Amino acid sequence: ICCSFEHCKFTTEWLLSRTRHRPKIAVVCGSGLSLLAESVSNKQVFRYEDIPNFSVSTVPSHDGHLVFGNVKDKSCVFMQGRFHLYEGYSLCKVTFPVRIFKLMGVETIIVTNASGGLCQDFKVGDIMIIKDHINLPGFAGQHPLCGPNDERFGIRFPCMSDAYSKELRKLVLNISAELGYSNFVREGVYCMVSGPNFETIAEARMLHILGSDSVGMSTVPEVTVAKHCGLRVLGLSLITNKVSLDYSREEKVNHEEVLHISKMRAEMLQKVLNTFIARSHQVEAINSN
Ligand SMILES: O=P(O)(O)O[C@@H]1C[C@H](O)[C@@H](CO)O1
Ligand SMILES: Nc1nc2[nH]cnc2c(=O)[nH]1
Numbered sequence: 001i002c003c004s005f006e007h008c009k010f011t012t013e014w015l016l017s018r019t020r021h022r023p024k025i026a027v028v029c030g031s032g033l034s035l036l037a038e039s040v041s042n043k044q045v046f047r048y049e050d051i052p053n054f055s056v057s058t059v060p061s062h063d064g065h066l067v068f069g070n071v072k073d074k075s076c077v078f079m080q081g082r083f084h085l086y087e088g089y090s091l092c093k094v095t096f097p098v099r100i101f102k103l104m105g106v107e108t109i110i111v112t113n114a115s116g117g118l119c120q121d122f123k124v125g126d127i128m129i130i131k132d133h134i135n136l137p138g139f140a141g142q143h144p145l146c147g148p149n150d151e152r153f154g155i156r157f158p159c160m161s162d163a164y165s166k167e168l169r170k171l172v173l174n175i176s177a178e179l180g181y182s183n184f185v186r187e188g189v190y191c192m193v194s195g196p197n198f199e200t201i202a203e204a205r206m207l208h209i210l211g212s213d214s215v216g217m218s219t220v221p222e223v224t225v226a227k228h229c230g231l232r233v234l235g236l237s238l239i240t241n242k243v244s245l246d247y248s249r250e251e252k253v254n255h256e257e258v259l260h261i262s263k264m265r266a267e268m269l270q271k272v273l274n275t276f277i278a279r280s281h282q283v284e285a286i287n288s289n
Contacts (some may be wrong), residue, residue, distance in 0.1 A: 008099045032260075069160075095222055199243055
């Protein structure tokens with residue numbers, strides 16, 4: 001096993017002995033969204049290649065930096081770049097950082113990504129709060145929790161019907177309204193495919209019929225492992241393109257377009273995120289009541 005409890009513990013202790021930060025919130029920055037980590041104070045950066053047992057980023061715009069820092073008075077850790085199944089990594093490698101965060105004392109994980117809009121009401125540039133997901137690779141056995149279950153992380157058969165915290169979603173909706181962003185902040189179902197190709201029209205139609213509002217190539221394994229080990233999860237997906245459901249449409253998606261849109265919207269997402277992090281204690285209060 002390449003990502004055993006002992007491997008996780010070793011990496012966690014390696015990091016804890018090199019930083020004074022003790023983050024309670026972790027953020028995974030999706031494609032083109034590295035900016036989310038830029039405004040932190042008291043910043044400390046580790047390169048993925050220097051961290052024992054970590055993988056390296058191979059996708060353009062996924063910088064490969066683990067950034068510790070404060071947002072207001074909250075200590076956070078940011079992944080500038082994530083690992084994807086299509087890069088050739090096993091799902092245990094893809095989700096390894098999530099367990100490190102758990103062992104470091106993180107309580108809430110915020111996963112962000114770029115995705116294609118299937119819901120016909122969505123516009124390019126919308127922010128979709130993920131309310132649920134479809135684990136398509138999981139149906140075919142590509143699942144991060146397959147294999148022996150280590151009870152020190154979580155139970156064998158975790159419940160996923162409440163993977164995305166209702167309270168956290170509500171807080172983001174409230175913040176979006178206060179910031180005047182309500183007309184482009186939505187809620188929806190994210191579907192993961194393995195990639196690396198974008199969808200055929202027939203595939204896109206199928207995913208839409210199955211109830212997916214957007215489609216991407218990440219997030220679901222991280223969320224599954226996060227829920228398994230008891231982290232609270234918030235998922236935010238930036239709709240970077242409309243997925244064609246119609247043979248007469250001529251649009252052709254590419255990674256550069258995805259990056260262009262996500263970089264354009266990253267500042268807004270950052271505003272939502274920073275306000276959310278500053279106020280996350282409000283949800284802690286709700287939960288402890
Ligand atoms: O890491 P995310 O899910 O944001 O990356 C998306 C999916 C592919 O990796 C890439 C396609 O442009 O962006
Ligand atoms: N699978 C998939 N991933 C994406 N990431 C950003 N846009 C898309 C898309 O249209 N499809």
